[in-house]
Amino acid sequence: SQKIEQNSEALNIQEGKTATLTCNYTNYSPAYLQWYRQDPGRGPVFLLLIRENEKEKRKERLKVTFDTTLKQSLFHITASQPADSATYLCALVFSNTGNQFYFGTGTSLTVIP
């Protein structure tokens, strides 16, 4: 069965630095990979989507890379701010399973002022 691992459960970084979160998977590569942000007591909020044939996607201070050889996606937040503190989830979407989403357990990011 497909396994998804997100680096550590918790990541602490200093304000202004770049946060890098990883999402590793086994077996088959997804057709799409999405990243979500979840704040305490809230539902996840969609951030970025990257397709299988794309290497990199950017949105403001966010950047996502997708390496199907390494079976890994990296999620970067540049010039991090305390407001970026949240849990970040990756979700893999496989076209051969009716586009079902498979979520990782998430990485809790804390940006220290």
Next chain:
Amino acid sequence: ETGVTQTPRHLVMGMTNKKSLKCEQHLGHNAMYWYKQSAKKPLELMFVYNFKEQTENNSVPSRFSPECPNSSHLFLHLHTLQPEDSALYLCASSQDRGNSPLHFGNGTRLTVT
């Protein structure tokens, strides 16, 4: 606001009670979902409705019963639950069953005593 509204936000129920969770989306989406989120576990897909038809039931116990009267409303009927069913129950919607991002509500925190 996320465009997906869930009520109630919190629910405490005994194992012999019957209760219902409600979800309403104002986004004009065609697909709606129920997810279960437990601590330190990935989001777990429970049910999917596409154009009001149930398309997936991920081996969910019969004590959970979904209902989708129209494309904007989704219910989860609960009866004779177990303490291990305590979790955050999230409703989501998407434009279609493809790679469209999921739009989540803020969930119902359920505690079974």
